[in-house]
Amino acid sequence: MMTKKKWDVIVIGSGPGGLAAAIEAKKSGAQDVLIVERDVELGGILLQCIHNGFGLELFGEDMPGPTYAQTFIDEALELGVETRLDTMVMDVTPMRQVYVTKRDGFEELEARAVVLAMGCRERTRPQIRIPGTRPAGVYMAGLAQQFVNIEGWMPGERFVILGSGDIGMIMARRLTFEGAKVERVLEVMPYLTGLMRNYVQCLLDFDIPLELEHTVGRIIGHDRVEAVEAVQVDKDWKAVPGSEEIIPCDTLLLSVGLIPENELSRRAGVAIDPVTGGPYVNEDMETNIPGIFAAGNVVHVYDLVDWVTEAGYVAGCGAAKFAIEQRKHIDRELPVDTGENVHHVIPHRLRKDALVERDVQLQMRVTRPIEERVSVELVDGQEVVARQGARYARPGEMVTLTVPQKAYDAVNKAERLSVRVRER
Amino acid sequence: MAKETTELICITCPMGCTLDVTHEGDTIVDIEGNTCKRGEDYAKEELTNPQRMVTTTVRVAGGLHPLMPVYTSAPIPKARIFDLLADIRKVEIQAPIRVGDVVLEDVVDTDVDVLASRDMPAT
Numbered sequence: 001m002m003t004k005k006k007w008d009v010i011v012i013g014s015g016p017g018g019l020a021a022a023i024e025a026k027k028s029g030a031q032d033v034l035i036v037e038r039d040v041e042l043g044g045i046l047l048q049c050i051h052n053g054f055g056l057e058l059f060g061e062d063m064p065g066p067t068y069a070q071t072f073i074d075e076a077l078e079l080g081v082e083t084r085l086d087t088m089v090m091d092v093t094p095m096r097q098v099y100v101t102k103r104d105g106f107e108e109l110e111a112r113a114v115v116l117a118m119g120c121r122e123r124t125r126p127q128i129r130i131p132g133t134r135p136a137g138v139y140m141a142g143l144a145q146q147f148v149n150i151e152g153w154m155p156g157e158r159f160v161i162l163g164s165g166d167i168g169m170i171m172a173r174r175l176t177f178e179g180a181k182v183e184r185v186l187e188v189m190p191y192l193t194g195l196m197r198n199y200v201q202c203l204l205d206f207d208i209p210l211e212l213e214h215t216v217g218r219i220i221g222h223d224r225v226e227a228v229e230a231v232q233v234d235k236d237w238k239a240v241p242g243s244e245e246i247i248p249c250d251t252l253l254l255s256v257g258l259i260p261e262n263e264l265s266r267r268a269g270v271a272i273d274p275v276t277g278g279p280y281v282n283e284d285m286e287t288n289i290p291g292i293f294a295a296g297n298v299v300h301v302y303d304l305v306d307w308v309t310e311a312g313y314v315a316g317c318g319a320a321k322f323a324i325e326q327r328k329h330i331d332r333e334l335p336v337d338t339g340e341n342v343h344h345v346i347p348h349r350l351r352k353d354a355l356v357e358r359d360v361q362l363q364m365r366v367t368r369p370i371e372e373r374v375s376v377e378l379v380d381g382q383e384v385v386a387r388q389g390a391r392y393a394r395p396g397e398m399v400t401l402t403v404p405q406k407a408y409d410a411v412n413k414a415e416r417l418s419v420r421v422r423e424r
Numbered sequence: 425m426a427k428e429t430t431e432l433i434c435i436t437c438p439m440g441c442t443l444d445v446t447h448e449g450d451t452i453v454d455i456e457g458n459t460c461k462r463g464e465d466y467a468k469e470e471l472t473n474p475q476r477m478v479t480t481t482v483r484v485a486g487g488l489h490p491l492m493p494v495y496t497s498a499p500i501p502k503a504r505i506f507d508l509l510a511d512i513r514k515v516e517i518q519a520p521i522r523v524g525d526v527v528l529e530d531v532v533d534t535d536v537d538v539l540a541s542r543d544m545p546a547t
Contacts, residue, residue: 041488043542050493050541051479056437064479064495066542070523149481152490177480177509196440200433201476205502304438 007032008323009316010098010111012089012264015044016305017296018117019072020312021319025115026079028320033081034109036100038088042076043069044119045142046305048149051170053197057306068305092116092268094289112323113291115315116265116279120258120297128256130162132219135226141167141255145174154178156251160228161185162216166194168255173202182206183247186214186230188237195303216252217244225250258301268292276300284318285311291326293319334411336362339379339420343367343395350417355408362401366421369394375424376401380414393421427453432470436462443467475499479541482512482527486546487519493541494527504532512538519546 008030011018014037025033035042046054049065056062063071077083087102098109122140137156139147144155145167157180161168164187172182185203190213192199203210217231217239232243260278262270270279270287278299279287286293295315296308333349345364354360362378374393378386378401386403393399399421403411411417432443439459445467446454455467469475477499481491500508508531517527521544528538 047493047542050481050495052477052495053438062477064493064541066493067495067523070542149493150489150491152481152483177505195438196433196442197435197438200435200440205476 005032006110006112007034008111008327009033009113009115009319010096010109011035011115011117011295011316011319012092012098013037013044013117013119013298014039014042014073014083015117015119015296016046016069016072016308017119017298017312017315018044018115019069019076020309021115021117021293021295021316022081023072023076023079024313024316025113025320025323026076026081026316028317030113030320030323034111035076035081035083036087036089036098036109037083037085040086042073042083042085048142048146049170050149051174054305057304058309065305072309089264092264092292094269094292096291111291112326113293113319114268115312115319116262116268116270116287116292116294116298117296117312117315118261118264118298120301121261123254123257123259125254128254130216130219132216132229133221135219135221135224137221137225137251138219139251139253141165141171141253144251144253145171148174148178154180156180156225156249158183158249159251159253160216160230160247160249161253161255163187163255163257164189164192164194164199164210164212165255165257166198168253169194169198169202171253171255172208173206176206176208182208183249184208184230185210186216187212188215188233189213190235219252220246225252228252258297260298260300262298265292265294265298270294283314284321285315286318286322291319291322293322334414334417336378337416337418338364339418341366341368341370341393341421342419345419350403350411352412353408355403355405355411359405360403362403362419364399364401364419364421366393366395366399370421370423373424374421376419376421378403378407378417378419380410380417383410385410385414385417389424430471432467434458434463434466436466445471447471474502476502476505478505478508480509480512482538483516484521484544485516485518487521487544488547489544492517492521492527492544494538495541496531497537497539498534500532500534500536504534507532508538519544 009025011022014035046065046069052064054063054068091099096111122142159182217229220227227248230245232240279294293315295312302308343365370393376388386407429446434441444456479495484492521540525540526537
């Protein structure tokens, strides 16, 4: 029988959390570590975060996002982490089976431990319920970032950005670099929600006005965005009458929050904290399902990638330890194979130290009838470990063999056992 | 020359300290609000010749993606950012490229280079 490959650790997603988990799993002694990534390359969202500011906490170095990712991609590959790219995970089970689709079809993978590292998603227009028409030209900021930085096309010429988070401010600068005009950044809160340094180097440097306690009251335009109506809000987020201002523009970017992406986690039975939107975890980043761990923004949304990496290390280490324990447990068990004239035998496996406690009964059925005295034998290669006689053997009648405690030594040194039923 | 106080926000790290810089022209008399030495260096430079790291993209031929993310090896004068972007826009590089490869040398009259931010495999 062909034994299907079982991975020590399968990591779902190759962003900073997934890469760190895979690296640390390897370093902690996991043997086969696989990353499954739906994109055509490793790295995740860092690849479109071309700005610098990454790595200050972890390396004391100021790196662009893709460089930070490259460091971990190189390390993972050097350590022998295996990858399936362009491969989408469809389902994860509580028994840690991972079902994937790729260009050449469907595949079932098995793991001793799984690390969920799917990251997060952007909050969308329907989720914040902006009134107005539904023209083209409304994008999430991160999506626009992918268009501009990876695919090389501009989603518009005159922008309004809703949300003063880091992605929104960084996109304001990026679009300015590429020749667009950013008319306004609106923030519903009475304070900046991103980092001060981004306010300075992304907005102040390019005279892009920021308005706090303002939001989009309505989107205007039929086929394409023609303007947005900005409106001031009071402390209950209610529009202040008379504060409306029409800002002509052709594109509205939304940078209004990130939500941990846990569709797969839920399918695996992982319990989700309604406050964070991510799994409940222990200090090893293990979820409520034993052997399923979670790393990075899938758990809760971090401010800095360096902290995502550290969370990945914790999850990867926990996953490796779990896998090694699983392996030890399996190593203590012997397969019991079907030999001559045996159709099947129960149990399939025998713990090496089972006979310490008691005799063990094996139950089997034969393939062909023998109408004379037979010998029912448990053997290790050619060495007989236990033997019992019977007057005959018939497929219709179950045959049993009791393995006595005195066979302990023989069982303990065996690597495989098999049973056979034959004429004496 | 009269003393004046300029408020700056330090961008050296994510903390973003607010610096109250008292100065006579370009000469700094006192800095308050910084929590490390880097704040002082930042204030001096920001008052006289503000510098910024620049990150952008360069067109790539024959690569996995049509664009290569790039960054300046050191900060350049803030006033020259758009000159640099105009120069970069004229360039097209050929894949494959390794992270750290020099894409443009000695840009906008500085000894700063523009470097590739990642590997770009050829297709």
